[in-house]
Amino acid sequence: MVARLEADGSLDGWGDLVLGALEGRDGLEAQLAGTSASPRPLAAQASPAPAGAFLRSVAVEGFRGIGRAQTLEVAPGPGLTLVVGRNGSGKSSFAEALEVLLTGDSLRWKERAAVWRDGWRNLHHPAASLSATFLMEGEPQPCVVSRRWEAEAAFEVAEVAVALPGRPKSDLDSLGWTSALRTHRPFLSYNELGSLLDEGPSKLYDALSSILGLEDLVEGQGALQEARRSREKALKDATEGRGRLLERLREVDDERARRVVAAIEGKEWDLGAVEAVLAPASSSRAGTAEAEVLRAIASLEPPDAARVAEAVAEMRGAASALTFAKSTPAARSRDAAKLLELALAFHAAHGDGDCPVCGHELALDRAWDKRQRTAMARLREAAQEAEAAHERAEAARRRWEDLAILKGEALQRASAVGLDLRELVAALEAWVRAQSINDLGDLADHVESASGPLRKAVLRLREAARAKLERREDAWRPMSGDVANWLAAAREAVRRAADLERLKPAEAWLKKAAAGIRDDRFGPIAEKAAGIWERLRQQSHVELGRIQLTGDGTRRRVVLDVTVDGVAGAALGVMSQGELHSLALSLFVPRATLPESPFRFIVIDDPVQSMDPARVDGLARVLESASADRQVVVFTHDDRLPEAVRRLDIAAEILEVTRREGSIVELRRSLDPVGRYLEDALAVAGTAGLPSSAAAHVVPGLCRLALEATCMEVVRRRRLTRGEAHAAVERTLSEAGHLTGLAALALFDDVERGGDVLERLQREAGAPLADTLRRCDVSGEIPPEAAVDLVRLASELTAWLRGLS
Amino acid sequence: MRRGDDTPRVVLSLARGMLGQVDPETAGLWPRAAALLACRALEASIHRLWERRTLDLQGRSMRVQLICLRTYLGDADLAARAGHAWSALSRACHHHPYELAPTAAELRGWLSVVEELIQKTD
Numbered sequence: 042m043v044a045r046l047e048a049d050g051s052l053d054g055w056g057d058l059v060l061g062a063l064e065g066r067d068g069l070e071a072q073l074a075g076t077s078a079s080p081r082p083l084a085a086q087a088s089p090a091p092a093g094a095f096l097r098s099v100a101v102e103g104f105r106g107i108g109r110a111q112t113l114e115v116a117p118g119p120g121l122t123l124v125v126g127r128n129g130s131g132k133s134s135f136a137e138a139l140e141v142l143l144t145g146d147s148l149r150w151k152e153r154a155a156v157w158r159d160g161w162r163n164l165h166h167p168a169a170s171l172s173a174t175f176l177m178e179g180e181p182q183p184c185v186v187s188r189r190w191e192a193e194a195a196f197e198v199a200e201v202a203v204a205l206p207g208r209p210k211s212d213l214d215s216l217g218w219t220s221a222l223r224t225h226r227p228f229l230s231y232n233e234l235g236s237l238l239d240e241g242p243s244k245l246y247d248a249l250s251s252i253l254g255l256e257d258l259v260e261g262q263g264a265l266q267e268a269r270r271s272r273e274k275a276l277k278d279a280t281e282g283r284g285r286l287l288e289r290l291r292e293v294d295d296e297r298a299r300r301v302v303a304a305i306e307g308k309e310w311d312l313g314a315v316e317a318v319l320a321p322a323s324s325s326r327a328g329t330a331e332a333e334v335l336r337a338i339a340s341l342e343p344p345d346a347a348r349v350a351e352a353v354a355e356m357r358g359a360a361s362a363l364t365f366a367k368s369t370p371a372a373r374s375r376d377a378a379k380l381l382e383l384a385l386a387f388h389a390a391h392g393d394g395d396c397p398v399c400g401h402e403l404a405l406d407r408a409w410d411k412r413q414r415t416a417m418a419r420l421r422e423a424a425q426e427a428e429a430a431h432e433r434a435e436a437a438r439r440r441w442e443d444l445a446i447l448k449g450e451a452l453q454r455a456s457a458v459g460l461d462l463r464e465l466v467a468a469l470e471a472w473v474r475a476q477s478i479n480d481l482g483d484l485a486d487h488v489e490s491a492s493g494p495l496r497k498a499v500l501r502l503r504e505a506a507r508a509k510l511e512r513r514e515d516a517w518r519p520m521s522g523d524v525a526n527w528l529a530a531a532r533e534a535v536r537r538a539a540d541l542e543r544l545k546p547a548e549a550w551l552k553k554a555a556a557g558i559r560d561d562r563f564g565p566i567a568e569k570a571a572g573i574w575e576r577l578r579q580q581s582h583v584e585l586g587r588i589q590l591t592g593d594g595t596r597r598r599v600v601l602d603v604t605v606d607g608v609a610g611a612a613l614g615v616m617s618q619g620e621l622h623s624l625a626l627s628l629f630v631p632r633a634t635l636p637e638s639p640f641r642f643i644v645i646d647d648p649v650q651s652m653d654p655a656r657v658d659g660l661a662r663v664l665e666s667a668s669a670d671r672q673v674v675v676f677t678h679d680d681r682l683p684e685a686v687r688r689l690d691i692a693a694e695i696l697e698v699t700r701r702e703g704s705i706v707e708l709r710r711s712l713d714p715v716g717r718y719l720e721d722a723l724a725v726a727g728t729a730g731l732p733s734s735a736a737a738h739v740v741p742g743l744c745r746l747a748l749e750a751t752c753m754e755v756v757r758r759r760r761l762t763r764g765e766a767h768a769a770v771e772r773t774l775s776e777a778g779h780l781t782g783l784a785a786l787a788l789f790d791d792v793e794r795g796g797d798v799l800e801r802l803q804r805e806a807g808a809p810l811a812d813t814l815r816r817c818d819v820s821g822e823i824p825p826e827a828a829v830d831l832v833r834l835a836s837e838l839t840a841w842l843r844g845l846s
Numbered sequence: 847m848r849r850g851d852d853t854p855r856v857v858l859s860l861a862r863g864m865l866g867q868v869d870p871e872t873a874g875l876w877p878r879a880a881a882l883l884a885c886r887a888l889e890a891s892i893h894r895l896w897e898r899r900t901l902d903l904q905g906r907s908m909r910v911q912l913i914c915l916r917t918y919l920g921d922a923d924l925a926a927r928a929g930h931a932w933s934a935l936s937r938a939c940h941h942h943p944y945e946l947a948p949t950a951a952e953l954r955g956w957l958s959v960v961e962e963l964i965q966k967t968d
Contacts, residue, residue, distance in 0.1 A: 127946050680944040699874050702865065702950045707873040714941065721875035728871045734852050735860045735883065742882035742939055743875075749941035757943075771943060779940050822852075822886075 106131035108166035108704030126698030182206030225638035343499035356485035371427030569631035718747035726828035733825035744835035752783035877947035
């Protein structure tokens with residue numbers, strides 16, 4: 042992968058994303074966030090190829106079906122090992138244990154309910170630990186991997202240790218198997234095959250690609266695609282949210298709304314401006330001229346009624362004083378007084394005489410002087426009174442001016458904020474007409490009558506302004522929350538959308554590279570798989586040509602070039618469950634045994650389930666050839682595969698698993714069934730610890746089982762060699778019934794000749810062996826002391842029977 | 847056919863011993879041995895019933911005896927379960943291609959049927 046990236050050269054900052062994505066979603070996010078140092082995969086890939094590992098033992102305690110500690114030992118080298126046990130015997134627990142040991146998880150739990158996973162502990166045994174011993178090629182010391190749980194600890198909380206020769210205890214990564222466990226997964230369980238095959242071509246693709254070890258690529262593509270989609274979606278959501286927000290903002294009559302609209306209605310969003318609108322300072326005072334105007338108007342004071350009344354009264358008083366003063370023209374009185382003053386001064390200086398102005402003879406005398414002095418004083422007084430009345434009138438007039446409190450500028454802006462000013466303007470126009478009224482009495486009347494409407498108009502405008510302010514806040518308050526929410530989402534979306542520039546080329550590159558890698562990996566596998574399929578298919582009418590994985594994303598699928606009886610068919614639809622499993626197995630084995638895998642072992646759990654006997658023969662052959670240079674461990678729940686292996690004379694170690702109550706699991710080397718029964722019979726006969734009567738009851742039964750098994754072995758070998766079909770042979774055997782019928786088949790190849798069995802045995806094998814058959818058949822009790830002898834005779838009889846051709 | 851002195855109860859307890867006691871000498875062979883013993887105990891308890899009733903059925907096939915059991919046992923349900931247990935045990939007492947020995951849980955179930963039957967026939 043790294044080599045491919047480097048070969049393409051144009052990493053441009055997104056190469057890291059590809060490597061991050063191959064580590065999964067978290068790895069990709071770490072790369073995007075820039076929190077991951079130089080990508081780890083580089084280091085992992087650069088480490089030298091690990092040495093091939095053979096399995097030597099798996100020890101399990103308190104895990105799944107196994108209580109008391111038990112160890113499965115296998116020969117650490119190429120070869121075939123079968124582990125045979127009934128379902129629930131604990132055999133699969135060994136397979137699971139190995140997978141959990143190395144991967145920390147089990148694929149077979151992945152799709153299961155939590156209870157399945159929670160049931161990992163064995164109920165009968167509180168201590169839980171797993172360990173496995175591996176032998177590395179070229180390394181005499183074994184490597185031990187262990188996983189231990191404290192009492193009550195959760196599954197994930199385990200102490201994992203890897204003891205490698207000559208190195209301090211370390212963790213799983215020190216094995217260098219992490220990526221190989223994905224690409225060359227050495228485990229295959231029935232569940233993995235069974236559940237995925239019915240779910241359509243894309244699921245099958247995933248299943249096969251996991252068999253091919255393409256999960257990392259699939260997951261990597263998934264991670265990149267998800268990262269891209271989530272970012273695109275966030276951006277799309279923000280854009281849609283913006284549309285809805287704009288629509289609503291435009292309905293709100295508020296300057297802040299208009300500012301937000303202006304900031305985001307274009308293609309480029311000015312998110313800073315939106316934030317400024319939302320800043321607390323902005324929403325209270327500064328920055329919104331409109332609110333300021335409204336607030337100014339809301340605090341307007343109308344003319345005070347008491348002061349108006351007072352002013353009017355004063356005007357009226359001043360007016361009457363003035364009326365009175367008007368009867369004495371003040372100026373004339375003053376001038377006359379000045380003239381008289383001059384005349385008196387002239388008289389005082391020049392004495393009695395003629396009037397210098399009119400020439401009247403002897404007008405100026407003492408009586409004149411006296412008379413004129415009195416007139417002058419009266420004239421001065423009258424002039425002062427008239428002046429005071431004028432001054433008071435002027436002051437009273439000014440009081441109107443003091444009442445005109447409204448500030449012109451506030452009113453000018455009032456129309457800009459959409460308040461209805463008509464009433465106020467009319468009232469004011471009436472009010473200011475006072476300017477053109479000269480008569481103070483008229484003015485007083487005017488002020489009195491105009492002040493009421495003005496007051497009402499001001500109060501009304503003030504209310505309107507206050508209501509508007511209120512409405513404005515009511516409309517904005519929820520909007521501001523929505524704007525803030527949108528802003529946060531938009532910020533995040535825009536920030537993350539910046540990654541798209543790198544995500545898109547990374548995704549495109551990986552998509553292309555994945556196809557290449559897939560073909561590279563799949564080519565040799567497909568070839569070998571076809572070979573294995575040929576062996577497994579046996580009587581199947583389905584012929585398999587090329588297997589191809591094509592497409593990607595939602596169009597990924599498996600193309601199988603399938604023909605049924607030479608006619609091109611609809612691929613998987615025509616295949617049975619058994620055939621599908623065989624197909625999956627055909628793909629698994631070559632992949633897990635590729636030379637570059639560090640695992641020299643493969644572990645297959647229950648491959649036989651839906652196979653008919655003929656296909657089991659094929660499987661046995663496939664396993665035989667795989668075991669030529671690989672350690673093949675197969676767990677199986679019945680005796681079909683062991684039987685085929687024995688009959689076909691395939692070298693194999695067969696182990697039997699039984700599970701006692703209390704989850705005590707026993708393992709023992711299996712012989713063929715005949716040998717097994719005889720050995721068991723001998724054990725019961727010769728066991729001092731058992732009650733002797735147990736032997737009396739059990740030994741004949743076990744000997745009978747041995748003889749029945751022998752007869753079946755003889756018949757099966759004879760008939761299969763003769764070319765009879767498996768199914769036909771099995772039917773014959775199951776119809777033969779018990780020992781007599783089977784013996785008739787073995788001796789005469791004719792199930793009907795049960796009556797002749799003893800006679801022929803007496804004649805050819807001797808009376809004691811004939812009697813042995815009879816004694817075993819009736820399943821009667823025998824004297825305990827005869828038990829060992831019966832086993833010996835039964836053993837001779839099986840040998841004799843096996844000598845039949 | 848020879849018969850010893852072991853009562854069905856004794857044979858059943860031998861079977862239970864096979865199943866319950868952890869003994870390395872019986873490792874792996876206890877399932878078949880327990881099945882053989884349980885089968886013997888079941889057959890013996892039925893024979894005991896015929897003796898009590900002085901019926902001459904012992905020489906008949908087990909199939910016939912199990913059919914008669916339905917009439918003479920006085921508990922049709924138990925007779926039916928005994929029939930099932932016997933055929934399962936009998937299957938475990940003969941070699942069948944590819945079949946492995948019964949499990950502990952299976953044996954436990956059959957043994958409890960045999961026990962009921964013994965109580966009923968004793």
